[in-house]
Amino acid sequence: MTVIVQEPLLEGDEVNQTQIVSEEKRGNGDGPSESDILQLDGGFVTPDSNAFGHSFRDYDKESERRAGVQEFYRINHINQTYEYVLSKREHYGKLDKAVMSIWECCELLNEFVDESDPDLDEPQIEHLLQTAEAIRKDYPNEDWLHLTGLIHDLGKVLLHPSFGEEPQWAAVGDTYPLGCAFDESIVHYEYFNENPDFYNPKYNTKYGVYSEKCGLENVIISWGHDEYMHMVAKMNKTTLPPAALFIIRFHSFYAMHRAGAYTHLMNDEDKEMLEWVKIFNKYDLYSKSKVRVDVEEVKPYYQSLIDKYFPSKLRW
Ligand SMILES: O[C@H]1[C@H](O)[C@@H](O)[C@H](O)[C@@H](O)[C@H]1O
Ligand SMILES: [Fe+2]
Numbered sequence: 568m569t570v571i572v573q574e575p576l577l578e579g580d581e582v583n584q585t586q587i588v589s590e591e592k593r594g595n596g597d598g599p600s601e602s603d604i605l606q607l608d609g610g611f612v613t614p615d616s617n618a619f620g621h622s623f624r625d626y627d628k629e630s631e632r633r634a635g636v637q638e639f640y641r642i643n644h645i646n647q648t649y650e651y652v653l654s655k656r657e658h659y660g661k662l663d664k665a666v667m668s669i670w671e672c673c674e675l676l677n678e679f680v681d682e683s684d685p686d687l688d689e690p691q692i693e694h695l696l697q698t699a700e701a702i703r704k705d706y707p708n709e710d711w712l713h714l715t716g717l718i719h720d721l722g723k724v725l726l727h728p729s730f731g732e733e734p735q736w737a738a739v740g741d742t743y744p745l746g747c748a749f750d751e752s753i754v755h756y757e758y759f760n761e762n763p764d765f766y767n768p769k770y771n772t773k774y775g776v777y778s779e780k781c782g783l784e785n786v787i788i789s790w791g792h793d794e795y796m797h798m799v800a801k802m803n804k805t806t807l808p809p810a811a812l813f814i815i816r817f818h819s820f821y822a823m824h825r826a827g828a829y830t831h832l833m834n835d836e837d838k839e840m841l842e843w844v845k846i847f848n849k850y851d852l853y854s855k856s857k858v859r860v861d862v863e864e865v866k867p868y869y870q871s872l873i874d875k876y877f878p879s880k881l882r883w
């Protein structure tokens with residue numbers, strides 16, 4: 568059930584008049600709760616427009632970011648192939664690029680702007696904190712979800728020189744399965760006609776190399792920050808719950824969590840976990856704004872969560 572609460576228009580709050588409080592709202596630290604909590608203030612309010620005043624994820628609208636984003640997806644769709652992803656997984660799976668803490672990695676992201684993103688041109692550390700703080704407002708007791716917000720995009724460190732300075736098409740953007748047919752709901756699907764896998768009969772059928780309900784865990788997904796950060800968190804033995812790892816790994820897989828594609832590859836556990844990705848997505852996407860978070864003020868809180876769920880130094 569979704570409850571829409573009319574909110575008074577506050578000063579400096581031009582876009583939001585409604586606040587959506589849904590059954591997804593959880594607050595007792597034990598996961599799903601049946602009862603809706605009607606929160607009239609203090610909660611995260613979903614805006615109607617992004618940092619540029621346009622609607623979110625509109626890849627066709629003429630805007631200051633459109634041409635760059637389109638070119639990003641052209642190159643991404645040509646180059647991401649099944650073989651390519653296998654080689655990247657092998658290469659980065661060694662975790663021999665760096666030894667550093669979670670917070671050090673957040674700081675490394677200070678200099679990067681994501682070229683695939685039509686909604687934001689802020690340095691990535693802003694986006695991490697905006698996401699985490701927005702979740703914290705609505706789910707005050709789910710500290711694991713706050714930390715998931717903070718770290719979900721840390722894999723973008725692939726762009727950094729000490730990680731081989733990967734090109735943007737190999738680090739950011741929406742993700743999608745390889746080894747089976749591309750779904751038409753994938754952003755800029757038209758560019759796949761220059762991808763060699765598109766013509767390979769091994770990879771271009773509905774199931775391709777997979778079988779029914781094989782589970783997303785067994786699916787090769789385009790290479791980028793999701794897969795890499797999932798690998799780093801898991802191999803460094805995080806104590807975050809499985810839902811956190813699922814969110815990190817699939818948050819960019821919009822064809823699945825937004826368009827509902829690829830259900831034939833999902834098993835029952837994936838379908839349960841999907842609900843968490845949908846919850847997470849609200850904060851990941853709609854917290855993108857020009858409102859800055861005071862890093863020094865919130866740092867001690869996030870450092871305490873890092874200490875709880877991660878070793879002090881991780882292998883990257
Ligand atoms: O442009 C964005 C950005 O790269 C995000 O980090 C990713 O998760 C999204 O899926 C993508 O559309
Ligand atoms: Fe992301």
Ligand SMILES: [Fe+2]
Pocket residue numbers: 694698719720851
């Ligand atoms: Fe994100």
